[in-house]
Amino acid sequence: MKIIRSIEKMSDFSKTLMRKGKSIGFVPTMGALHEGHLSLIRKARTDTDWVVVSIFVNPIQFGPREDFKKYPRSLKQDTRLCSKEGVDVIFYPDTKQMYPAGYKTYLTVQELSDCLCGKSRPGHFKGVTTVIMKLFNIVRPDIAYFGQKDAQQAIIIKKMAADLNTPVRIRIMPTIREREGLALSSRNIYLNTEERKEALVLSQSLKLAKRLIRAGRTDAAWIIRNMRRLILEKKKARINYIAIVDAENLKPISRITDRCLIALAVWVGKTRLIDNIIID
Amino acid sequence: MKIIRSIEKMSDFSKTLMRKGKSIGFVPTMGALHEGHLSLIRKARTDTDWVVVSIFVNPIQFGPREDFKKYPRSLKQDTRLCSKEGVDVIFYPDTKQMYPAGYKTYLTVQELSDCLCGKSRPGHFKGVTTVIMKLFNIVRPDIAYFGQKDAQQAIIIKKMAADLNTPVRIRIMPTIREREGLALSSRNIYLNTEERKEALVLSQSLKLAKRLIRAGRTDAAWIIRNMRRLILEKKKARINYIAIVDAENLKPISRITDRCLIALAVWVGKTRLIDNIIID
Numbered sequence: 101m102k103i104i105r106s107i108e109k110m111s112d113f114s115k116t117l118m119r120k121g122k123s124i125g126f127v128p129t130m131g132a133l134h135e136g137h138l139s140l141i142r143k144a145r146t147d148t149d150w151v152v153v154s155i156f157v158n159p160i161q162f163g164p165r166e167d168f169k170k171y172p173r174s175l176k177q178d179t180r181l182c183s184k185e186g187v188d189v190i191f192y193p194d195t196k197q198m199y200p201a202g203y204k205t206y207l208t209v210q211e212l213s214d215c216l217c218g219k220s221r222p223g224h225f226k227g228v229t230t231v232i233m234k235l236f237n238i239v240r241p242d243i244a245y246f247g248q249k250d251a252q253q254a255i256i257i258k259k260m261a262a263d264l265n266t267p268v269r270i271r272i273m274p275t276i277r278e279r280e281g282l283a284l285s286s287r288n289i290y291l292n293t294e295e296r297k298e299a300l301v302l303s304q305s306l307k308l309a310k311r312l313i314r315a316g317r318t319d320a321a322w323i324i325r326n327m328r329r330l331i332l333e334k335k336k337a338r339i340n341y342i343a344i345v346d347a348e349n350l351k352p353i354s355r356i357t358d359r360c361l362i363a364l365a366v367w368v369g370k371t372r373l374i375d376n377i378i379i380d
Numbered sequence: 381m382k383i384i385r386s387i388e389k390m391s392d393f394s395k396t397l398m399r400k401g402k403s404i405g406f407v408p409t410m411g412a413l414h415e416g417h418l419s420l421i422r423k424a425r426t427d428t429d430w431v432v433v434s435i436f437v438n439p440i441q442f443g444p445r446e447d448f449k450k451y452p453r454s455l456k457q458d459t460r461l462c463s464k465e466g467v468d469v470i471f472y473p474d475t476k477q478m479y480p481a482g483y484k485t486y487l488t489v490q491e492l493s494d495c496l497c498g499k500s501r502p503g504h505f506k507g508v509t510t511v512i513m514k515l516f517n518i519v520r521p522d523i524a525y526f527g528q529k530d531a532q533q534a535i536i537i538k539k540m541a542a543d544l545n546t547p548v549r550i551r552i553m554p555t556i557r558e559r560e561g562l563a564l565s566s567r568n569i570y571l572n573t574e575e576r577k578e579a580l581v582l583s584q585s586l587k588l589a590k591r592l593i594r595a596g597r598t599d600a601a602w603i604i605r606n607m608r609r610l611i612l613e614k615k616k617a618r619i620n621y622i623a624i625v626d627a628e629n630l631k632p633i634s635r636i637t638d639r640c641l642i643a644l645a646v647w648v649g650k651t652r653l654i655d656n657i658i659i660d
Binding site for chain 2: 107233
């Protein structure tokens with residue numbers, strides 16, 4: 101397994117592979133790898149000739165009061181995990197290379213970026229789409245893999261790729277959960293034992309919603325009220341948002357008939373957690 | 381020579397060429413080709429294995445009161461010219477394919493897009509960078525060619541390509557002029573005989589500036605005043621802007637010491653013309 105730190109070298113390497121007719125599967129990450137990331141890597145491993153994983157904690161997708169500085173970094177363990185999964189290349193650039201002085205270019209996916217998580221994290225998705233476009237241009241993958249856990253991100257990246265005609269197929273893979281239901285996230289490490297227990301309420305509230313819909317309930321506001329009630333039973337939980345939206349355009353829906361996304365963000369202590377399900 | 385109208389076909393075609401190790405030279409245009417475009421095509425012809433010219437009048441770079449509808453279109457003549465110059469592929473997509481309903485993704489190069497032409501044409505450069513990124517993703521060229529006549533566009537595209545790590549080299553080629561100095565532009569067709577004569581004042585004022593600088597003048601404001609005086613002698617000329625700026629960051633400079641760009645936009649009758657020189 102190669103670890104490439106230079107943008108230029110990564111770019112040359114990809115070009116060589118491409119010229120040889122090799123396909124590249126790409127898993128962009130911010131490191132602190134968990135089973136969710138590994139599921140993407142395994143999928144890439146079966147789909148494509150070469151697997152590239154990028155590890156880059158992207159400063160421009162963090163707000164000024166967010167956790168950029170304390171975001172978990174664990175290169176050694178990440179390297180071990182990647183190597184074990186048969187990753188061919190870890191691309192590990194530094195911030196100065198990615199955003200040199202005088203950096204000025206940004207991508208925005210209008211509307212989709214302003215709601216849900218985008219509302220409480222202004223600029224977040226602009227940071228995500230910008231770094232993903234940069235990484236696509238450097239790594240030039242055939243297929244790139246993202247997790248359904250970041251539902252809004254997945255929808256925005258698919259939209260960006262389609263709108264900009266990027267020659268990259270986007271694959272969204274299912275959320276990986278702990279046995280009790282907690283969606284895997286690098287940020288779960290911030291939770292203490294009590295918070296970790298309370299954090300189960302995110303997936304529990306989604307299960308509740310699913311049950312209610314299965315039972316024939318279609319009033320989105322009523323379902324949200326029930327989710328809210330369940331979450332507010334937890335001492336340390338503070339709801340950021342609960343939303344039932346169209347799974348394509350992210351517009352709120354009042355009556356559940358078609359494919360919809362139920363998404364929520366909840367602060368548990370000082371940690372903001374997200375989760376979602378798609379109802380078909 | 382092939383004419384390809386479908387994005388998918390163009391994309392597949394480029395991929396095939398790339399896999400064969402062929403290099404692609406790309407000249408993106410809005411059609412109404414003149415000697416300026418042809419000079420780019422000739423350069424591409426000598427640099428690369430395959431030459432692709434796109435012809436697409438990009439609606440999103442026109443303001444609501446600008447000349448999108450009446451912008452000259454001359455596909456037949458353009459095709460003849462391209463064929464004569466040994467172009468391999470004309471890529472000629474339609475607007476519905478390029479911007480399908482629900483299109484949402486835009487690129488911005490901050491600061492550089494807001495001054496000079498960007499000031500009187502808000503959103504113009506956002507439209508330009510967005511379409512160029514789309515075209516780069518579809519055509520996947522090794523080198524793309526632009527004219528120095530659109531100086532600000534050239535600087536912005538170079539910045540965008542560098543910032544986003546696009547695997548495309550950007551080459552800027554010199555402005556082509558008529559014998560009397562008028563910079564070639566598809567919009568020159570709008571000028572009547574009298575206006576065409578008066579339009580010479582753009583290049584004349586740039587020559588004047590160059591002469592003054594050669595003579596040791598370094599006060600940018602004083603040079604601009606002299607250019608202004610010359611232009612105002614023309615009955616039909618209305619100055620949009622005259623600027624002396626840093627040739628990299630487009631910031632105004634007051635004293636000419638280093639490499640600078642002298643750029644101007646002038647309305648002659650109902651036609652807005654631009655021109656520029658770089659002083660080394």
